[in-house]
Amino acid sequence: MKKVEAIIRGNDFERVKNALKQIGIVPLTAYPVQGRGVQGGVPPYDLLPKMKIEIVVKDRDLEKVVDVIVRNARSGTPGDGKIFVIPVEDAIRIRTGEKGNEALY
Numbered sequence: 001m002k003k004v005e006a007i008i009r010g011n012d013f014e015r016v017k018n019a020l021k022q023i024g025i026v027p028l029t030a031y032p033v034q035g036r037g038v039q040g041g042v043p044p045y046d047l048l049p050k051m052k053i054e055i056v057v058k059d060r061d062l063e064k065v066v067d068v069i070v071r072n073a074r075s076g077t078p079g080d081g082k083i084f085v086i087p088v089e090d091a092i093r094i095r096t097g098e099k100g101n102e103a104l105y
Contacts, residue, residue: 001088001101002062006053007035008073008081013051016072020055025065027105029054037082050081056088058101 008016013030020028034047057065066083074080093103 001091001104002057002059003086003088004053004055004057004062004065004069005084005086006055006069006073006081007033007050007083008053008069009075009079010049010051012073012081013053016053016069019068019072020065023064023068025055025057025061025068025105027055037079048079056091056104058104 030051030053033050033052035050036046036048055065062085069083090099091103092099
């Protein structure tokens with residue numbers, strides 16, 4: 001299992017969320033954040049509004065999830081965002097006690 005953390009422009013969020021739904025990835029956590037990369041044109045200490053999406057996926061779904069996010073959040077200009085992929089040791093669905101991949105989706 002992997003945790004995908006994507007920081008994208010807020011105006012791309014609905015498009016990314018809907019594209020993930022189309023490939024069967026509905027469970028996600030999203031919230032507004034502020035941050036900045038190394039893009040020019042912005043004073044060096046100003047933070048920009050972004051959306052952060054967190055999704056824990058089965059290993060077999062990782063590539064297609066990353067691809068969907070990139071295709072739907074990429075404008076080709078600085079500030080498109082970043083994706084981080086983090087290993088997940090385990091997941092437990094509290095309601096049923098299911099573990100591992102069965103606890104995801």
